[in-house]
Amino acid sequence: MKSSGEKKIAMFFEQIKKDIFPEWDKKDEWRVKNIKHDSKHINSDYLGKCDSTGKIIYLNLDPEDWKIEMLMVHEICHAQKGCKSHGDQWKKKMQEAAYRCESAGNYRLADQIRHEIENYSS
Numbered sequence: 636m637k638s639s640g641e642k643k644i645a646m647f648f649e650q651i652k653k654d655i656f657p658e659w660d661k662k663d664e665w666r667v668k669n670i671k672h673d674s675k676h677i678n679s680d681y682l683g684k685c686d687s688t689g690k691i692i693y694l695n696l697d698p699e700d701w702k703i704e705m706l707m708v709h710e711i712c713h714a715q716k717g718c719k720s721h722g723d724q725w726k727k728k729m730q731e732a733a734y735r736c737e738s739a740g741n742y743r744l745a746d747q748i749r750h751e752i753e754n755y756s757s
Protein backbone atom coordinates (compact mmCIF):
# COMPACT_ATOMS: atom_id res chain seq x y z
CA MET A 636 0.00 0.00 0.00
CA LYS A 637 1.33 3.42 -0.98
CA SER A 638 2.02 6.04 1.67
CA SER A 639 0.42 9.48 1.34
CA GLY A 640 3.81 10.85 0.19
CA GLU A 641 4.09 8.19 -2.52
CA LYS A 642 0.53 8.93 -3.64
CA LYS A 643 1.30 12.65 -3.82
CA ILE A 644 4.43 12.05 -5.92
CA ALA A 645 2.55 9.69 -8.24
CA MET A 646 -0.20 12.30 -8.62
CA PHE A 647 2.32 15.06 -9.44
CA PHE A 648 4.04 12.75 -11.94
CA GLU A 649 0.80 11.91 -13.77
CA GLN A 650 -0.27 15.56 -13.82
CA ILE A 651 3.09 16.73 -15.17
CA LYS A 652 3.03 14.04 -17.87
CA LYS A 653 -0.49 15.10 -18.88
CA ASP A 654 0.00 18.88 -18.76
CA ILE A 655 3.63 19.40 -19.76
CA PHE A 656 4.69 16.27 -21.66
CA PRO A 657 1.53 14.98 -23.38
CA GLU A 658 3.51 13.35 -26.21
CA TRP A 659 5.94 11.56 -23.88
CA ASP A 660 5.39 8.09 -22.43
CA LYS A 661 2.18 7.38 -24.34
CA LYS A 662 2.52 3.69 -23.45
CA ASP A 663 2.69 4.61 -19.74
CA GLU A 664 5.95 2.71 -19.25
CA TRP A 665 7.77 5.18 -17.00
CA ARG A 666 7.51 5.24 -13.20
CA VAL A 667 8.63 7.58 -10.48
CA LYS A 668 10.19 6.36 -7.25
CA ASN A 669 11.09 8.42 -4.23
CA ILE A 670 14.17 7.09 -2.43
CA LYS A 671 14.28 9.79 0.26
CA HIS A 672 13.48 7.37 3.06
CA ASP A 673 14.76 4.19 1.41
CA SER A 674 17.57 2.81 3.57
CA LYS A 675 19.27 1.20 0.55
CA HIS A 676 19.77 4.64 -1.00
CA ILE A 677 20.15 6.78 2.09
CA ASN A 678 23.66 8.00 1.15
CA SER A 679 22.67 9.08 -2.33
CA ASP A 680 24.24 12.36 -3.42
CA TYR A 681 21.70 13.25 -6.10
CA LEU A 682 18.24 14.81 -5.90
CA GLY A 683 17.02 13.13 -9.05
CA LYS A 684 18.14 10.51 -11.52
CA CYS A 685 16.74 9.25 -14.79
CA ASP A 686 17.15 5.52 -15.43
CA SER A 687 16.39 5.18 -19.14
CA THR A 688 16.98 1.43 -19.12
CA GLY A 689 14.57 0.69 -16.28
CA LYS A 690 12.28 3.62 -17.22
CA ILE A 691 12.30 4.92 -13.67
CA ILE A 692 12.78 8.45 -12.43
CA TYR A 693 14.31 8.42 -8.97
CA LEU A 694 13.74 11.35 -6.63
CA ASN A 695 15.60 12.02 -3.41
CA LEU A 696 13.33 14.69 -1.93
CA ASP A 697 10.60 14.86 0.64
CA PRO A 698 7.19 14.84 -1.14
CA GLU A 699 6.45 18.22 0.48
CA ASP A 700 9.62 19.85 -0.88
CA TRP A 701 8.85 22.97 -2.92
CA LYS A 702 11.03 21.83 -5.84
CA ILE A 703 9.59 18.34 -6.34
CA GLU A 704 7.62 19.25 -9.49
CA MET A 705 10.57 21.08 -11.06
CA LEU A 706 12.80 18.10 -10.33
CA MET A 707 10.32 15.80 -12.09
CA VAL A 708 10.35 18.10 -15.13
CA HIS A 709 14.17 18.15 -15.02
CA GLU A 710 14.38 14.34 -15.00
CA ILE A 711 11.62 13.83 -17.58
CA CYS A 712 13.61 16.09 -19.91
CA HIS A 713 16.60 13.75 -19.40
CA ALA A 714 14.33 10.86 -20.43
CA GLN A 715 13.84 12.48 -23.84
CA LYS A 716 15.95 11.32 -26.78
CA GLY A 717 19.35 13.01 -26.88
CA CYS A 718 19.03 14.63 -23.45
CA LYS A 719 21.26 12.54 -21.19
CA SER A 720 23.45 15.51 -20.27
CA HIS A 721 22.60 19.13 -19.48
CA GLY A 722 23.46 20.16 -23.04
CA ASP A 723 21.57 22.17 -25.64
CA GLN A 724 18.94 19.50 -26.36
CA TRP A 725 18.09 19.15 -22.67
CA LYS A 726 17.92 22.94 -22.28
CA LYS A 727 15.59 23.12 -25.29
CA LYS A 728 13.24 20.53 -23.73
CA MET A 729 13.32 22.46 -20.44
CA GLN A 730 12.48 25.72 -22.29
CA GLU A 731 9.57 23.99 -24.01
CA ALA A 732 8.34 22.73 -20.63
CA ALA A 733 8.59 26.24 -19.15
CA TYR A 734 6.59 27.62 -22.07
CA ARG A 735 3.86 24.97 -21.60
CA CYS A 736 3.69 25.79 -17.88
CA GLU A 737 3.40 29.49 -18.59
CA SER A 738 0.72 28.89 -21.23
CA ALA A 739 -1.26 26.91 -18.65
CA GLY A 740 -0.91 29.68 -16.07
CA ASN A 741 1.61 27.83 -13.90
CA TYR A 742 4.03 30.76 -13.68
CA ARG A 743 5.70 29.51 -10.50
CA LEU A 744 6.82 26.25 -12.12
CA ALA A 745 7.78 28.04 -15.35
CA ASP A 746 10.06 30.36 -13.34
CA GLN A 747 11.57 27.43 -11.43
CA ILE A 748 12.33 25.63 -14.71
CA ARG A 749 13.96 28.72 -16.22
CA HIS A 750 16.05 29.19 -13.10
CA GLU A 751 17.13 25.54 -13.34
CA ILE A 752 18.24 26.11 -16.94
CA GLU A 753 20.32 29.08 -15.78
CA ASN A 754 22.00 26.84 -13.19
CA TYR A 755 23.36 24.69 -16.04
CA SER A 756 24.31 27.51 -18.41
CA SER A 757 27.88 28.69 -18.70
